[in-house]
Amino acid sequence: MRLPRLLLARETAPWTMAGQKGSWNLALRRIAEKKDPSEITRDNVIAWDDHTYVIYDGYPKSQFHFLILPRIPFVIAEESPQGKKNMVTVPPRDMESIRSLLASRYAPAVLGRIAAMEQRYADLDSGDGLEWGVRSGFHAVPSMRHLHLHVISDDLVSDRLKQRKHYLSFHPRMGIWLPLAEAQALADAGQRLPHTDEEYEEGLRKPLYSLDMSRTYNTVPEIKQYLLERWRSMRVAPLSAPTKP
Numbered sequence: 632m633r634l635p636r637l638l639l640a641r642e643t644a645p646w647t648m649a650g651q652k653g654s655w656n657l658a659l660r661r662i663a664e665k666k667d668p669s670e671i672t673r674d675n676v677i678a679w680d681d682h683t684y685v686i687y688d689g690y691p692k693s694q695f696h697f698l699i700l701p702r703i704p705f706v707i708a709e710e711s712p713q714g715k716k717n718m719v720t721v722p723p724r725d726m727e728s729i730r731s732l733l734a735s736r737y738a739p740a741v742l743g744r745i746a747a748m749e750q751r752y753a754d755l756d757s758g759d760g761l762e763w764g765v766r767s768g769f770h771a772v773p774s775m776r777h778l779h780l781h782v783i784s785d786d787l788v789s790d791r792l793k794q795r796k797h798y799l800s801f802h803p804r805m806g807i808w809l810p811l812a813e814a815q816a817l818a819d820a821g822q823r824l825p826h827t828d829e830e831y832e833e834g835l836r837k838p839l840y841s842l843d844m845s846r847t848y849n850t851v852p853e854i855k856q857y858l859l860e861r862w863r864s865m866r867v868a869p870l871s872a873p874t875k876p
């Protein structure tokens with residue numbers, strides 16, 4: 632598999648549901664069901680393996696923003712008590728959200744395959760010699776159906792970050808952002824999501840805290856200005872020489 636150069640959010644176009652059946656919040660599920668990656672618009676897909684697709688987020692909230700989706704059907708080998716290997720298909724409804732996945736006995740297997748793909752993106756090579764911090768997590772209360780891991784650079788600088796809830800849902804300390812490692816720890820312990828949707832959604836009504844929690848801002852334009860200045864100050868100089876194209 633050949634990886635294209637990773638694109639910044641501002642270089643990608645929002646993908647549309649044009650020509651797709653069903654409501655917009657099923658768009659990710661429709662992609663997950665594609666049998667062949669060539670059926671996904673070339674501009675949208677970044678990578679794939681037998682179990683996952685990596686695509687650009689349609690409405691990126693950071694300069695790099697990808698989604699990792701478990702594919703449908705998701706087939707794994709399961710060992711019986713007698714040591715016999717059986718191929719089993721994870722029911723798609725178990726992969727509807729992180730809540731339904733953590734209620735499923737397949738949670739460790741599905742998260743394991745997603746995490747294996749995520750590892751390949753933990754070090755973003757943007758080709759510009761800059762080092763990017765990356766965060767990977769789920770929304771405890773997602774806006775679209777079908778499980779998707781968000782992999783984002785930690786700047787939250789994007790034209791498409793327009794509403795308070797956009798910012799708060801990606802803020803690592805508002806509660807609604809569930810890091811991949813935390814989801815895996817819950818799965819390994821056989822635990823479900825610990826809070827109700829309503830409790831998680833309280834995170835979306837919190838003040839606009841800075842990422843380090845040291846202060847709050849009143850409006851979205853103010854928080855965007857803070858994010859832009861923060862990002863610029865973190866990138867005064869490339870950490871290593873830029874690679875030649």
Ligand SMILES: [Zn+2]
Pocket residue numbers: 770773774775779781
């Ligand atoms: Zn999402």
